[in-house]
Amino acid sequence: MAVALLLAVAGLTACTDAAPSEKEAAKPAASASSSAGAPAPPSCDARASWRPTKGLQIPAGSYMQTIRDRGRLIVGMSQDTLLFSSRDPFTAKIEGFDVDMGREIAKAIFGDPDRLEIRVIPRSERINAVNRGTVDLAINTMTTNCTRWQQVDFSTVYYEAGQRLLVGKDSPATRIEDLGGQRVCAAAGSTSLENIGRVNVDPPPLAVARTDFGACLVAFQLGEVQAISTDDTILAGLAAQDPYAKVVGPRFTEEPYAMAIAGTHRDFTEFVNAVLERMRADGTWAKIHDRWLGDSGPAPKPPAARYR
Amino acid sequence: MTAVQAPPRAALTRLAGMRHTSPGRLQLLLVVLLVLTTLAGLVTGLTAASAAAGTTDLRDRAQPLLAEAETVWSSLADADATAAQAFISGGLEPPELTSRYDEKLTAAATALTSAARRVPEDSAGAEAIRAISAGLGDYTALVATARALNRQGKPVGAAYLSTASQLNRGTLQPQAQALFQQARREASAGYTDARSSWWLILLLVVLVGLGVALIATQAHLSRTTRRTFNVPLVAATALTVLLALVCAGLFAHQRSGLESAERAGSTPAQALAETRMLVLRERADEALTLAARAGRGALEDDFTLLRKRFVVSGEEFDEVRGLATTAAERHDAYLALHDEIRKLDDNGDYEAAVKLAVSPETRSAFDGVTTVLDEALTGRRAAFDDEIRSAGLGLGALAVLGPLLALMIGVLAALGLRARLEEYR
Structure with a gap:
């Protein structure tokens, strides 16, 4: 548990430029929690x-x-x-x-x-x-x-992709905000992992890092995480391999x-x-x-x- | 009774008083001889029992435990390498790899069960065994899931396999290695226990003391009486010499047996086992590097370290010189193929690299190395068994007969002195 939290914090570089929707960008908590001296978010036209x-x-x-x-x-x-x-x-x-x-x-x-x-x-x-x-x-x-x-x-x-949420077939969650305090997986070093930490809900979801999204699906199937959140494109590929999973909610970022x-x-x-x-x-x-x-x-x- | 209850000074005075009368001197000598024979019997029995127990423990527990720990460790590494090879082959895994994997897991589980009976419940070894047993179940389940997904054509099977491999290399193998090192320490302590050196020194002191006391008694008697020889005391002296000779013979034989068991059995077996482990890890590194498909990485660096550590020219291999030379030649042949595999992969021909890595040519080159190491290992374990069996010979009998001989010496000494004491009645 402690390790997962550490990983989650490590994944939170203060970067708010991945064009997340306005409410995440406005949330100060994410940059506050990453006290590792990350630079102020640069502004540019990334596209x-x-x-x-x-x-x-x-x-x-x-x-x-x-x-x-x-x-x-x-x-x-x-x-x-x-x-x-x-x-x-x-x-x-x-x-x-x-x-x-x-x-x-x-x-x-x-x-x-x-x-x-x-x-x-x-x-x-x-x-x-x-x-x-x-x-x-x-x-x-x-x-x-x-x-x-x-x-x-x-x-x-x-x-053009956007981040969504994959949960179990019988999960009542319809958006990532419904997963406050629950474990949500994304690949280490991905923007998805950073975005999970920026979700504006108290308590926030616990971001769990794995080496890649295949490893996230393993963790999901073994019950180590309750959900996976990343780009809709990747989630579609994961859901296609697991009939007990479904992709829910709106795109809450632009990727x-x-x-x-x-x-x-x-x-x-x-x-x-x-x-x-x-x-x-x-x-x-x-x-x-x-x-x-x-x-x-x-x-x-x-x-x-x-x-x- | 009175002597015990009297204050020490009074007792000493009384003993000193006995020294001045002839019957008193004889009584003192009798007490000294009886105490020494009792000690001799006790120490002979205990020394023989300790040496016998140590030898048996080495033979039936410490050495088998070492072999089992080695089997657990090497089987885990082999299963990991085999699963990775089956994965990179693509499509349905080749049946010979499936059966090799199953065989290795069975070997690991069997050795683990057997090793569990040889370690104390609360030891570090038992802790490692419990951790491996628990992890082995998870590992098997992950690999089984990976296979099932692979059969359905679902790419997530690859992620299951890599999770399984991480569990194997990151948790199970380090535990198996800890168990192996624990077993190695116990085997080396087993040799010390079996030698029972402190008991032997004590035995030597007591037997020499008894011999000196017997000779001194006879010298005293021949001085104070007209008889040159006291027949029962002469017989007691002869028996003491016999006891000393039997002890010397048996313990010298045991020590030389232990020495041979260590030199021709344990030492080369351990070196061979560690060498085989190196080779298995090399093969696993090779397959996992290809499975990761990331080019030369940390695992290939590990391979480079391992190949340098493959040295079979040391004196610990003297007993298996021929086989060790063959193993080194075959290992070189395997390394040549490995270098070829790396060259193909580094130059971008991944598919050819995989093809060569799982080809019958590479497989038989690699199996050639492990086969010859296995053969040498089996030979060394048999040599250990022979030597240790021979080392333990006669010790059990000595543990019973030694005290009996000492009893006879005591009886003869009492008979010899009682005849002289009677004369003062």
């Missing part, structure tokens, strides 16, 4: 990325050339986020919306979408992995926000997904944005959406690119 200047060209000396010389694109992903990047138990291959995004980038560099190496990284390690150069970029249902922009660069937004790239590789960020431009325009984005998320209805308009 705005670098405008492509050279299109899909790969100039000599660019980071894309480095990747091309290596012979493969290395992407940091998860292996248990169903529909986005999860391991198919039958084939042992990692597949999903995020994987297909990575394949499109590999195709733009090599002309071959299979020139892709997937490295599984814990959510709490994504920024480190990008900055250390362990991976070229992280495509991992990752929310772009201003705190993170201080450490890495992001591409333009490629998917715009973007790809994380080291700040030193601005040319690569521009290139990735150019690839995303093309995918939005030529229908590739819609095709990938239909392939993985088609059950949730017809493909919406892809999120519009914003540039700084």
Whole structure:
């Protein structure tokens, strides 16, 4: 119990820029409880990325050339986020919306979408992995926000998600505010974990951190937590694996997904944005959406690119 | 009675008075001889009993406990490695891996039950056994759930497996290691108990004292009487020498048996068990690194440490030189394959790395190492059994016959002196 609380507090960096709805942003308790000297929330337009200047060209000396010389694109992903990047138990291959995004980038560099190496990284390690150069970029249902922009660069937004709640089939809870004092799981290093701590209810829900959302589902099924709260997209994948779980409540945050790239590789960020431009325009984005998320209805308009 | 009740000074005066008369001197000698024979009988019996009990405890409890603790630990590591390999293979897990996993869990559970009978209820060892037993149930349930989910094609099965693996490596194996170390301390204390060195020193002092007293008595008698030899006392002296020789022979044999059991049995067996543990952990690290799919990480660093610790050239392997050399050669062959696996994975060919890691080639290379270590280990355990059985020979008989011999010495001494005392009536 004490450990869970510690983890919960550790997860509460004073970051209120993930565009949570107004009432959470207005709540002072969250920043008060994180006395670890976190900086004041930076303000920026987290959705705005670098405008492509050279299109899909790969100039000599660019980071894309480095990747091309290596012979493969290395992407940091998860292996248990169903529909986005999860391991198919039958084939042992990692597949999903995020994987297909990575394949499109590999195709733009090599002309071959299979020139892709997937490295599984814990959510709490994504920024480190990008900055250390362990991976070229992280495509991992990752929310772009201003705190993170201080450490890495992001591409333009490629998917709009929002945080919701997964509870047991017979739970009376309909929103996260109904779970005051109860244990709610999210992955360590995710914005979801931070958001659970900011829910404006007394007592607040106890945020329980696990390595990834698959581990959260294990904890939920073993009765160690009463609920899981994260992006609706991830919850849909979890609920699909457990007929005794249901996703409830409104989206109480906005989670715009973007790809994380080291700040030193601005040319690569521009290139990735150019690839995303093309995918939005030529229908590739819609095709990938239909392939993985088609059950949730017809493909919406892809999120519009914003540039700084 | 009066001597006991009298004040110490009066008793001393009376004893001093006895020294001055001939019958008094003889009575004193008789008392000294009877006290010494009683002590000799007592100490011979207790020393033999202590050495016998120590040897039996070493043979029937401490050493089997060590073997069982090792089985628990290595089976857990093996089950973890096997489950991870089955996972990375993808699809339905290969039946040979399923049966290997089941076999290892059964071995761990059996050894645990048996080890529980060999440790005191409130010891640290018992605590570890209870913790492992409780955790083993959870572990088995998590792996079973992971398998069932895997069969249904649900990716969360992977999360169950990694939760199980964390339980195994983070909780169960450290407990098993604690049990193993506890057993190792008990085995080493068992050797000290079996040697019963303090008892032996006491026995030596008492027997020498008895011999000196008998010879001094006879010297006194031949000086004060016309008879050169007192036949019962000569017989008592001969029996004392016999008792000393029997004790010397039996305890020397026991000590040499213990020494061989340690040199040819315990020491190499322990070194072999630890080496096998290293190899199993290497294989688990390799499979878990691939299962995590995160490239070279902490587990590969652990592998690098473990491979450096694989050294079978020390003197503790002298008894199994041939097999140890074979094990080292096979281990090198396995390491070559491991390096190949890492190279494939590091260069981005994850699927080829997995394919090589679970290939019959790698599996047989790895099994080659554990098989030869197992063979050597079985041989060393048998050697221990032989030596320790031989070390315990005769000690039980000595515990009974030693006091009987001492009784006979006492009776003969009393007979020899009583004949002389009669002369003063």
